[in-house]
């Protein structure tokens with residue numbers, strides 16, 4: 075994150091709720107004009123993880139990371155004349171203030187009032203129609219990672235290009251390839267439009283009639299998928315003082331949310347995580363699991379793992395993949411299993427979580 079370290083310390087001083095500890099805090103100046111030393115901050119140093127105090131108001135925000143985690147939006151399905159399933163969604167761009175740590179607010183641009191936007195999910199071979207209404211204050215688009223007509227690419231200057239405030243456009247495309255993808259705004263300047271919160275996950279389930287029996291594990295119409303506990307996680311971060319570096323990091327927008335609200339896991343059933351990285355201003359983010367290992371499917375576009383038995387993977391911005399893991403080994407007693415970015419700085423600034431395996 076670079077120069078943002080001092081900014082974090084500044085935020086910690088002016089917003090005492092943010093107790094993130096960084097090396098830069100040792101030479102920062104508090105709001106009272108006194109030089110802060112390491113150890114000055116409550117909870118600093120040894121004896122417990124650095125964390126925020128209190129909790130965000132998820133009801134006020136109308137976004138709860140614990141709900142987002144397990145919510146997949148299959149849209150409004152109907153049958154087309156040729157038998158193809160048509161799925162339709164309405165997505166509205168809205169300016170909205172979101173709370174990313176207790177008392178730390180961020181003036182976001184959102185899809186449907188939440189960051190990340192809703193997780194759009196479909197089956198390979200479906201037809202997708204997304205009615206996009208821009209009720210925001212700036213021109214926006216919806217750019218999908220997938221195979222589609224370039225006129226539907228949702229990029230400034232190509233096809234329909236930017237959708238102006240008050241305008242509507244219908245993106246129409248096939249659901250392919252199967253895998254875990256992203257959608258995001260691609261208006262200029264793109265780094266600002268993405269970082270403000272205009273992104274979401276886009277999942278295409280593999281079609282077992284084309285891909286064989288292995289695909290049934292990932293397709294909701296087949297009993298083989300029933301045992302899986304599926305989760306969606308978007309690694310993201312926020313530049314709260316607009317200096318081009320991030321101050322708060324998270325999975326699913328709220329710093330330390332899954333430390334305060336551990337993710338309940340049934341140890342008898344396997345876990346599948348659809349993981350993406352949309353973090354702006356830092357080239358790499360990562361995911362590291364404690365006391366267990368997982369298989370990884372890069373971009374989710376294959377049915378055999380691209381990495382077997384690993385405990386850490388990294389993703390560049392826009393990269394994503396599927397993690398599959400189990401806790402049914404006799405060595406895995408019930409308890410708290412931590413996972414976090416293995417960029418330690420991101421961990422201490424919010425991207426730290428636990429599974430509560432029962």
Ligand SMILES: [Cu+2]
Nearest residue numbers: 214259261267
């Ligand atoms: Cu935009």
